[in-house]
Amino acid sequence: MTHVTVSGNTIEEAVQKALLELETTEARLSYQVVSEPKKGFLGFGSRPATIEAHIKPDPIMEAYSFLESTVTLMGVPATIVQEDIDQGDKQVRFDIKSSNEAGRLIGKRGQTLEALDYLTNLVANRHKEAGFVAVEVDAENYRERRKEALMQLAHRVAEKAKAINKPVSLEPMSAKERKIIHSTLQSVSGVETYSKGQGRDRHIVVRAK
Structure with a gap:
């Protein structure tokens, strides 16, 4: 009832x-x-x-149920671990544990994972009376590993841009990943970054200054 x-x-x-x-x-x-x-x-x-x-609807419970059923429909055996990021239940992280088939959940350049993240957030925030909830969907801690890789990439590209004194373009990335590059190089002297392109082609350019 x-x-x-x-x-x-x-x-x-x-x-x-x-x-x-x-x-x-x-x-x-x-x-x-x-x-x-x-x-x-x-x-x-x-x-x-x-x-x-x-x-009142429970946005976190609904988001969890949606993600669980979606992963099941994908045919991926997995366990979803919930981590409350703040005590107000307004930010939560779901880490999908599937060591054998995590790649199917992540997809090329993390595109499948981003789609799961986007859809799960839509489900979590479809009831206005429940208030806004920020949900992050991860798989086998992929986001942290990807962040470390992007930070290393940013420093390598910065050194290259300074060495050749020419702009260096990176591959297209999501807004979240572009933000990591921008933030990483913000405090690095001798280089600057900017985004270029539209939609799926939007990417970062690093150049010496």
Whole structure:
């Protein structure tokens, strides 16, 4: 049961009844007042307070279920580990553990993983009343390994750009990966970075200055 209509002598009493029937907490309860209580006169014309109540959706649970079912439909045997990044349940990380077939979940240049991340975030944030939740989907800690590789690449390309004194273009990357390159070289003297191209062709150029 996720929806109920209950009455009480007061709105507060009706809310308490809804909490008991739905077996939830006040933080998870959402309700609308159908009718205010009315005392009447000498017992005539009185009416109780009535509310319609339901349990607020749990965006993290829905995101987890979606990701789990999607991975299953892909035919990849895996276990999903949830890590709450902050105590307010507004940022969560799902790491998909599948040592034998992690490559299928990651895809070329991480494109499959980015698609899973995008879709899971859509599911997590489809209910406005639940508030915004930031979800990061990873597979076998790929993102951290990729970040380290990109940082190393950034430094190598920076040295090359300074050595040949010509702009060096990198392969197209997602916005997240471009940000890593920009951030890595921001404090490196003698080089500058900028993005070029549109859509899937957008990439970073590193040049000496």
